[in-house]
Amino acid sequence: MRPSRVPLVVSLLMAVFLYIPIVMLVVQSFNAARFGGHWEGFSFIWYERLLDNRPVWLATRQSLIVAVTSTLFSTVLGTIAAWALHRYRSRLQDAHYLLVYSPLVVPDILMGMSLLLLFVNLGVQLGVGTVMVAHITFCTSYVAFVLLGRLQDFDFSLIDAARDLGAREATIFLKIILPLLGPGILAGALLAFTLSIDDFVITFFVSGPGSSTLPVHVYSMMKHGTPSLINALSVILMTVTFSLVLISQPLLKKHTQ
Amino acid sequence: MRGGEMDAYFCLDGVSKRYGGLAVVDAVTVEVRRGEVFSILGPSGCGKTTLLRMAAGFAEPDGGRIVLEGEDITRVPPNRRRINTIFQNYALFPHMTVWENIAFGLKVAGKGRAEIASSVEAMLELIDLREHAKKKPGAISGGQKQRVAIARALVNRPAVLLLDEPLAALDLKLRQRMLLELDRIHDEVGTTFIYVTHDQSEAMSLSDRIAVMNEGRIEQVGSPVEIYEAPRSSFVAAFIGDTNFICGEVSGFPDKDYCELEVAGLGRFLAYNDKKVPRGESVTLSLRPEKLFLERERGAREGVMNEIRGRVEEIIYLGSQTRYWVRCGEYRLGVLMQHGRFLLDQRPVTWGEEVWVRWHADDGYMLQSYTEADEALLTVSDVESGEAAEEGHDAD
């Protein structure tokens, strides 16, 4: 009895479907033509233009600043929240759980909209600060859930053993919990960083003039700029992302071993 | 059990399966008679499971054919064979109730609601699980799951029922009960069973005939008695129960039925020469421990009894029996003695005692083939492995 070929065929077709746009981007980024469509020769010109493009660099820098800050805060908040959720069972935690879970299921645009209203009502100026606040808000939930998953597999008898050997709360936390949760915290932080760098809709709603992150800037480029520049930018971004993923895989694996 | 039935009901004819370069099943021919319980017995990795999967249709043979009631079903997919399987882990559908599990095959076959209902009810009655019909597999015990698996298969009235180590996941007491259950169900339903296992006590107690399998090949097919008392090879002799191997050279013929064997390191004694081995040839005898007797005094010469002097090296007391290991010359013979009448002031045989080991010349069975490696399957004469001696070892 041979297994059906259908799943394999569908998977292959789907793989083609997934990669066509990417292949196109790469090819077109080397296309000397201004508006795609026809091939006018191999060229690095768009990459060169990109390197001179100041707004892109500013936006990139902005994205990084926001991402690093948000990651820091959300990782701390999320870790603590996960710990509380796992350790305690009470009505407080029920409410807590609801609050932490909800941002995960609410569409971006609703989050962006609601935060915008908050800032407008409080009279807060939209800028880097508001963007950071927004990012921290949704990243915290993701970090919390990653940690919660890791905590389910956490062997709590280790803590009992430590207590039995005379360790106090602080020592237990620093010498046992933190190191063992380390990989989980790292995974959560990585996720937060990725989400922050990648976010468009929420950022779009709460950012002010001059505080564009990269995605927001890319959006305006799409609306007003040269398509070919975006091709080159896309390829660069993809290369960076892919390299990061490839590098981090063995690193993360080693950690969890 | 009918004898002399030449037309096999279900037949695996010269079936082979290779994985990589290795022949996991090597030109195996098995002929199963209608209505019998036929076991395929062998250690882990002997190929019995692969054989079963081919019979069920989950693996395609690389050679040979599979024939059911005269019809070649080698290329027929599993869902169209009139063969059903009891899987080792039962494979009950967790999201369906017991009732729905049993009804599944009938539903798939498009039977009417009334017919399905009556068949399922009859099955539930047979396996005595009426009250649990609406439960899901997660809510019933291992033994009950086992019975549901049986019902689910039998309700489709298959021509052959394949059982893949069905009792492996149960504990000892439950296993013994389920064995009786299977026997009862077979008697009531009469379907041809093909039972695959590594546990010889299961095979021996349940089967009409057993095929002993080793390394992809069938070593012997026969009734449990034939397998036990007339093993063809050292593998069969050692895998089923326990035995002593004695290799000797035919050195004389005192009788037309008996020959004299010269055994290096043991001496000279009589053996029943059913295979008519000529002078000078080597044979190996399989001598089961229960056929040996320990006596303090030399016995009177009655019939063709062999007697050897030895020293007791090891004793394991098992309650109803005692196991001894006696050193006789270069051999270490295993002896199993049943206790009959017991007098409290009786002095039992003890370590280091010199005894006579006696056996009837008929009881040493000549093997057709002997492989030294099979000695490894014999019970180790270690005090700690006392349980191994009693259970009948699982050669894993």
Add this chain to the structure above:
Amino acid sequence: MMPISGQEGRGRRGEWLLTLPSLVWLIVFFLVPTLLVMAIAFKPAEINGGIGQGWTLETWRRLLLPTYPAIIWRTIWLSFLCTVICIVMALPVGYWLARLPSRWRTWALMAIILPFWTNFLIRIFAWKSLLHPEGWIKEGLVWLGLIESQANLLYNSGAILLVLVYTYLPFAILPIYAAAEKFDFGLMDAARDLGASRFLAFRRVFLPGIWRGLWTAVLVVLIPAFGSYAIPDLVGGPTSEMIGNKIAQRVFTERNLPHASGLSAVLALIVLLPVLVSLVARMKEERAGASRKEGRS
């Protein structure tokens, strides 16, 4: 470690201390803003873009205008279609992945996830280029004689649906794969042994077996799809707007915040049902998992 259900002083205090940071943050920056959206929908808009005093039902009256039901319906319909297509495509893929030998599995998974690691806007941009009148796909289809050169692949609902599926497909594949990985494929053998065809076994045994993964996949595609903004904005046209477009339009173009709030409230209502169901299911699951671990069951 036994969970402490808020009793003695020290335990209680510890709990509050650990819960407060995230609790407060989320109340201030999530709960309050969400409630604010509902509230502002009832306030009048000021011409300069601010929020006026007092209360009014003006926003809600405007929502009854004929243009809105069409947009709401299109949003629901496109999201629903997208979900169905994603699930139908994700099922065979998840099934195939779960049956791959584990050496290949990691690589196959990475290959599928890799396109997903590109920025979401870039992926939309790529499709915009591909579907462009002078793009590859258009030229290819014209060359094959399947469509005319005047036909427009872009700026319509079809384009939106295509890009939606492209964007959310990995979201559907992952949970289905995760559930398929835990599935006991021996059950498929059992089903076939009992006479089921391959497809029947898939339908009656595999699908029920992974229903949790299926449900997660549905949620994780449907809810974000409802709130799509960038996709309809970039590849949709004026006749194929979704709620997201309108909300953004009210905020950025017309500076009518109460109106945007009203639309957001409508979106929230649409999203509410699946969200509530998933919340309740999740909490039940958490509780069941925890009590099983502690040996009570």
